[in-house]
Amino acid sequence: MSAPTAVLDVGGGPGLPQRRELRTPVPGPRSLELQRRRAAVVSAGLSSTMPVYAAAAGGGVLVDVDGNSFIDLGSGIAVTTAGNSAPRVVEDTAAQLTRFTHTCAMITPYEGYVRVAEELAAIVPGDHAVKTALFNTGSEAVENAVKIARYATGRTAVAVVDHAYHGRTNLTMAMTAKAVPYKDGFGPFAPEVYRAPTSYPFRDGTDLDGAPINGPAAAARAIAHLERAVGASRLAALVIEPIQGEGGFIVPAPGFLPALAAWCREHGIVLVADEVQSGIARTGAWFACDHDGVVPDLVTTAKGLGGGLPIAAVSGRADLMDAVHPGGLGGTYGGNPVACAAALATLRTIREENLLDRAVEIETLALGRLRELQRTDPRIGDVRGRGAMIGIEFVRPGSHEPDADLAKRVATAAHEAGVIVLTCGTFGNVVRLLPPLVIPNDLLSEGLDVLADALSGGAR
Template identity: 60%
Template sequence: MTLPTQRRLVTTTIPGPESIRLHERRRHELAAGFGTVLPVFVAEAGGGIIVDVDGNHLIDLASGIAVTSVGASHPEVVRAVAEQAERFTHTCLLVTEYDAAVEVAATLNRLTPGDHDKRTALFSTGAEAVENAVKIARTHTGRSAVVVLTHAYHGRTLLTMSMTAKNVPYKEGFGPYAPEIYRVPSPYPFRWAGGGRSPAEVAREALDLLVDTISSQIGAHNVAAIVVEPIQGEGGFVVPPDGYLSGVAEFAGEHGIVFVADEIQSGLGRTGAMFAVDHEGVVPDLVTTAKALAGGLPLAAVTGRAEIMDSVAPGGLGGTYAGNPVACAAALAALRVIERDDLPAKARRIEQLALPRLRALAGPDSWVGEVRGRGAMLALEFCEPGTTRPAPLAAARVSAYCHRQGVLTLTCGTYGNVLRLLPPLVIDEELLDDALGVLEKGVATAAEGGERA
């Protein structure tokens, strides 16, 4: 699908009248628990453009939450899906086998960090992947405790919801939670409560706290896994200072703890490297992937050391739709595009174009307290000027302005005060330039309106 690479608004408001009509119907058919960022109904999408049912062409800085890295309708993914669907849509990998699943596993075994012998297990969602990574780690170690970070997000199942830090909307009212989950401070330099001021000091203090908590409160011999997002997603695009991830991996290795890198949002080229841990040369024991893996279709994976992965007996892993053949066909096409077209380099180019303009928006008198991120995973944290007090309404104002102007943005963060940018890695540079211009004007509206609703 080839769509015009320009923003175009044909209705006086976003959403337009047809989207409003359809949204009203949706309210009576879908459960209220399904929220929505922007209530527009999509007719077509591709590259960095979303076309709604009213004919508006919106710039996509969300990628379906980092899913459509190769675009929402890459022709090679579309063709692979159609060809596979014509042959068969499902037999269940636990019943009969098909080569596409093996090829996806082989590709992930090759692409994930490290040259050790690996195995891959396929699932349907990111939460499933994280949950199964914990199951595998517990089986391998014979231990039960799982260590996660503050500001973490790992999913919405009972276990992964328990591992997630943010209460509203992910945990409120859903308890009691899974046991044996322990939380240590995230190395979040902008909000670090310790004495460290430089990134190196924050990394060292956070690592010391992790070691002390595990040693004194849990017992390293009781810990099955330490699960870390190499760049925290929903928690606010928090980038750990250099040295932290390598220190965690080293500590885990010394104590027989499985180190799990949750690369569901940050992986497969998004940060300018194939995996976010590659920026620090860290080799995790297990890596979870999903989102960008299958170009928009539901597929997830756990990839890791063969001796750990194979510790679960046959029948212990799986699911009816795990490794669905249509999703596997899409994944093979998406992975081929990511490698062949060097989409990590495209992510680095997006960072090169966007980061200087975003950093120019920050300052002591600005509502933008910090700009951070890597590659095409960038964020602005909004705070009351001159402070670190979260300003979620300012973030919401900017996002709403962008939406009215036809640019789809997302907010995130433990305090709801972070605006995140996740453009497709294939976005046209002129389209990105236009979107950044809208965002810059949106930040100006925050300066004028502050925290007023």
């Protein structure tokens, strides 16, 4: 076995120099050595977007073990929204570590859990009483939201929509639309999950009469399908991402979500907003459903809630959350005290640093620059998003045919030039941008310039 690679001794957090700098080819020698060691001991089923190994991160950069500094437009898939190793998160989690690391909230509860629930009750949409249960991951949160909806309604069927992504557990794989890599070979899946068409403005086109499929029309299409295929009286829940994440950063047309919410209310169907990727300030509001004026019955959060530590939540109407019998919800690590400290510090950082407004500033800068590119490049079919959740959909020029190869080439060229971006989409043809909200404007602009260079140069 080879000797361990020496780890680059550099501190993280916002004190890192905020610059893009490549000292070696990407990947560098230390990353290559770690990759060789990883291949010997880590499952091949775990893949990585970047070929480099992190040593430090903060602000808008990530530094690898070779000393290369990358502009971070990924935030660990929307996790480090308030910044990597944000000072309040570091300070408060360190303090909690010295008090206790675990007691299990189901055995000996603690104030941090209660405080996180209080904070979520203050920001979850609606003026009803809100209660919360804490878990570890987004998949857990979604699965428990379904459990709650089924228990409260006495119904079993669950509706989701095309292009949805809800997780990697057995139930959430059934709820996820994309087969490869998420579902292929892992069945059989949980039953009683039904899929309806969604609102995808770039691809919806017109109906049989030639009328454009706007938000209300897309909702009517989805509702008609569910009423035929399942029946409203059998549905426990409709689970939907207000902005779809892995499916392609799809922002539904105006009127789509409100129409679905009204239908759910009429038929006693629990509306679950899956805000695992879009929630906690990412879109310029606490929750993406706020933009549409939609008040869901239950909301799931994770990712950006913990500032990098694993924590997730189901929050919503108190009558629903209290419907489950005592002991019906829980988990050994759910609402871990250190993760609770991180969540409280993250929410405080978002408030004190006005990061909701900052997300809107990022949207203005990023969409403006990318739409300039779109006007002169027919391979960019669509640019969309809200706040710091932006997608670029690539197509064959003159068509809507997805170009996944181009998206991959653009992302690879950006990586090699020192910018972290991610791909997504049912067709694999979307490059997504999820910068931390604390990224400096000049660094964000430079990252967008690198993307433009990738399109005009190496990605061709």
